[in-house]
Amino acid sequence: MRAPDGPLIVKGDVILAAENVSLGFGGVKALTDVSFDIQKGEIRAIIGPNGAGKTSMLNCINGFYHPTEGSITFKGQRRPRMRPSEAARGGIARTFQNVALFKGMTTLDNLMAGRSLKMSRGFVWQALRFGPAMREEVEHRKAVEEIIDFLEIQAIRRTPVGKLPYGLQKRVELGRALAMEPEVLLLDEPMAGMNLEEKEDMCRFILDVNQQFGTTIALIEHDMGVVMDLSDRVVVLEYGRKIADGTPAEVKRDERVIAAYLGQAHA
Amino acid sequence: MDLLYKIFVDPFVQMGAAPDLLVQTVWEGLVAGVLYSLIALGFVLIFTASGVFNFALGIMVVFAALTLVGLTEKGVPAYLALALTVGVMFVLAVAIERAVLRPLVNQPDIILFMATFGLTYFLIGLGEMIFGGSPKQMITDQLGLPRGAVDIPMLGGMVSLQKIDIAAAVIASLAVASLALFFQKTRIGRALRAVADSHKAALSVGISLNQIWIVVWFTAGIVALVTGIMWGARSEVSFALEIIALKALPVLILGGFTSVPGAIVGGLIIGIGEKLGEFYWGPLVGGGIESWLAYFIALGFLLVRPEGLFGDKLIERI
Numbered sequence: 001m002r003a004p005d006g007p008l009i010v011k012g013d014v015i016l017a018a019e020n021v022s023l024g025f026g027g028v029k030a031l032t033d034v035s036f037d038i039q040k041g042e043i044r045a046i047i048g049p050n051g052a053g054k055t056s057m058l059n060c061i062n063g064f065y066h067p068t069e070g071s072i073t074f075k076g077q078r079r080p081r082m083r084p085s086e087a088a089r090g091g092i093a094r095t096f097q098n099v100a101l102f103k104g105m106t107t108l109d110n111l112m113a114g115r116s117l118k119m120s121r122g123f124v125w126q127a128l129r130f131g132p133a134m135r136e137e138v139e140h141r142k143a144v145e146e147i148i149d150f151l152e153i154q155a156i157r158r159t160p161v162g163k164l165p166y167g168l169q170k171r172v173e174l175g176r177a178l179a180m181e182p183e184v185l186l187l188d189e190p191m192a193g194m195n196l197e198e199k200e201d202m203c204r205f206i207l208d209v210n211q212q213f214g215t216t217i218a219l220i221e222h223d224m225g226v227v228m229d230l231s232d233r234v235v236v237l238e239y240g241r242k243i244a245d246g247t248p249a250e251v252k253r254d255e256r257v258i259a260a261y262l263g264q265a266h267a
Numbered sequence: 268m269d270l271l272y273k274i275f276v277d278p279f280v281q282m283g284a285a286p287d288l289l290v291q292t293v294w295e296g297l298v299a300g301v302l303y304s305l306i307a308l309g310f311v312l313i314f315t316a317s318g319v320f321n322f323a324l325g326i327m328v329v330f331a332a333l334t335l336v337g338l339t340e341k342g343v344p345a346y347l348a349l350a351l352t353v354g355v356m357f358v359l360a361v362a363i364e365r366a367v368l369r370p371l372v373n374q375p376d377i378i379l380f381m382a383t384f385g386l387t388y389f390l391i392g393l394g395e396m397i398f399g400g401s402p403k404q405m406i407t408d409q410l411g412l413p414r415g416a417v418d419i420p421m422l423g424g425m426v427s428l429q430k431i432d433i434a435a436a437v438i439a440s441l442a443v444a445s446l447a448l449f450f451q452k453t454r455i456g457r458a459l460r461a462v463a464d465s466h467k468a469a470l471s472v473g474i475s476l477n478q479i480w481i482v483v484w485f486t487a488g489i490v491a492l493v494t495g496i497m498w499g500a501r502s503e504v505s506f507a508l509e510i511i512a513l514k515a516l517p518v519l520i521l522g523g524f525t526s527v528p529g530a531i532v533g534g535l536i537i538g539i540g541e542k543l544g545e546f547y548w549g550p551l552v553g554g555g556i557e558s559w560l561a562y563f564i565a566l567g568f569l570l571v572r573p574e575g576l577f578g579d580k581l582i583e584r585i
């Protein structure tokens with residue numbers, strides 16, 4: 001799909017690794033000495049109770065936060081302080097726990113904004129909407145239309161996304177991330193606040209993205225059923241520390257996990 | 268009763284009695300209005316991209332005009348001076364991004380707003396140091412801008428259009444139209460709207476805030492230059508030109524700080540309303556109402572339509 005700008009990484013190789021990552025905010029330690037890796041092509045779930053540090057981990061991975069200790073290695077390159085634009089350029093896309101869309105813009109424009117990095121024609125061409133810039137716009141429009149078909153959101157193409165119900169907003173947000181044609185997709189509670197039908201749709205999309213496009217996915221999710229069904233491997237965080245790491249079946253049997261997480265009401 | 272008559276009836280009787288004067292007044296208001304729209308768009312661009320009310324835009328108008336005139340005084344041909352001034356505005360945009368915006372990122376908006384005050388005084392100082400503080404004449408002829416007037420017999424009278432006003436209206440309209448297109452239709456315009464809606468989402472798709480800031484400050488610099496040339500040609504180039512930025516404030520109150528159509532329509536309403544008010548209602552209060560009439564119109568309008576012209580998240584964003 002795209003030429004990797006690092007060493008060639010094939011399915012099963014480690015594409016991203018967190019090494020002894022700690023993150024502090026003043027007195028609060030959001031993460032303490034967390035290490036785990038993500039293999040190319042897998043769906044890697046990150047679970048844990050509220051406040052365990054899951055979102056903070058994703059924020060470290062895409063460069064919003066910089067680990068106070070430790071580092072993230074992405075495609076063989078160790079980057080202690082990666083900027084969000086570098087992460088995006090390297091092929092990391094994400095969605096947010098509380099939906100961060102461009103509310104005033106249409107679905108189409110949101111997805112087109114997802115292709116910002118892929119458009120290269122100069123400013124003047126752009127302003128004139130002429131020649132190569134026009135061709136480029138058409139080309140990207142085609143790619144975006146494919147994603148719109150894939151996510152079955154044709155009907156809301158031209159709707160300003162702020163007006164959409166929450167479930168659809170989450171779908172558009174996934175679409176925007178897909179428009180980046182990412183190698184690694186970070187999904188922060190993509191099914192939170194959805195009804196059963198919407199959840200099933202979202203599960204199907206996540207699996208399809210993973211299987212059809214070979215996209216590596218890191219998924220934060222509270223619904224244990226979903227996690228067991230979707231993920232290849234699971235890492236469990238509690239109070240900022242990693243307490244378990246393995247296949248869903250292994251993690252499910254782990255006593256610390258049962259104590260910390262599965263025993264809780266919302267699990 | 269008499270006062271009510273003078274306010275609500277008499278001005279309209281006058282308008283009907285001398286329609287050519289009415290047209291003349293509306294025309295003058297229109298020319299000023301387009302320039303207000305343009306400068307207001309300069310504010311909207313920067314506010315949209317960085318949430319800052321750029322207090323320095325007025326002085327950027329002066330600085331751009333002074334640079335252009337100052338360069339020609341030193342013997343640089345007019346069009347080369349124009350190109351050089353565009354270059355200076357670009358350098359200014361990069362410098363502001365590096366020295367002001369980047370170090371202050373993640374600071375509260377009020378800090379950035381204060382920083383634009385600092386920028387204002389810096390540019391006043393720099394402008395005076397390089398070009399001196401005395402008023403200058405805009406290089407109207409060298410730039411090929413017309414002088415004189417055309418008189419058009421109309422409605423049983425005569426409407427007189429200054430040629431420079433016609434040029435100003437045309438050029439400013441073109442500038443406004445290109446800005447609106449730039450904002451709505453280009454990739455960079457889309458990125459800019461994206462940044463306005465959500466910083467973190469924009470960052471996550473790889474949009475560079477630093478680049479966007481340079482683009483909007485440079486664009487605002489060009490807006491300042493065009494405004495400075497046209498407004499300067501209609502009067503003179505001095506630090507008093509800064510006033511035009513104050514005229515943009517009521518436009519923004521009316522149209523919203525983030526609305527492109529709001530700035531355009533708001534500018535026209537304020538421009539035309541101001542001239543009509545001055546001409547037909549000004550004598551009632553003994554004149555001298557130019558300084559506050561625009562605010563009066565804006566606030567009066569808000570009483571009728573509190574959501575502003577286009578219902579753009581107006582009040583809470585101020």
Ligand SMILES: Nc1ncnc2c1ncn2[C@@H]1O[C@H](COP(=O)(O)OP(=O)(O)O)[C@@H](O)[C@H]1O
Nearest residue numbers: 025028029030049050051052053054055056057
């Ligand atoms: N920007 C921040 N400033 C201060 N504390 C933060 C910040 N982000 C996260 N935290 C803290 O870090 C801890 C982990 O939060 P988070 O990563 O959001 O957990 P989770 O996503 O697992 O619910 C919480 O105690 C939270 O308050």
Ligand SMILES: [Mg+2]
Nearest residue numbers: 054055056097
């Ligand atoms: Mg979270």
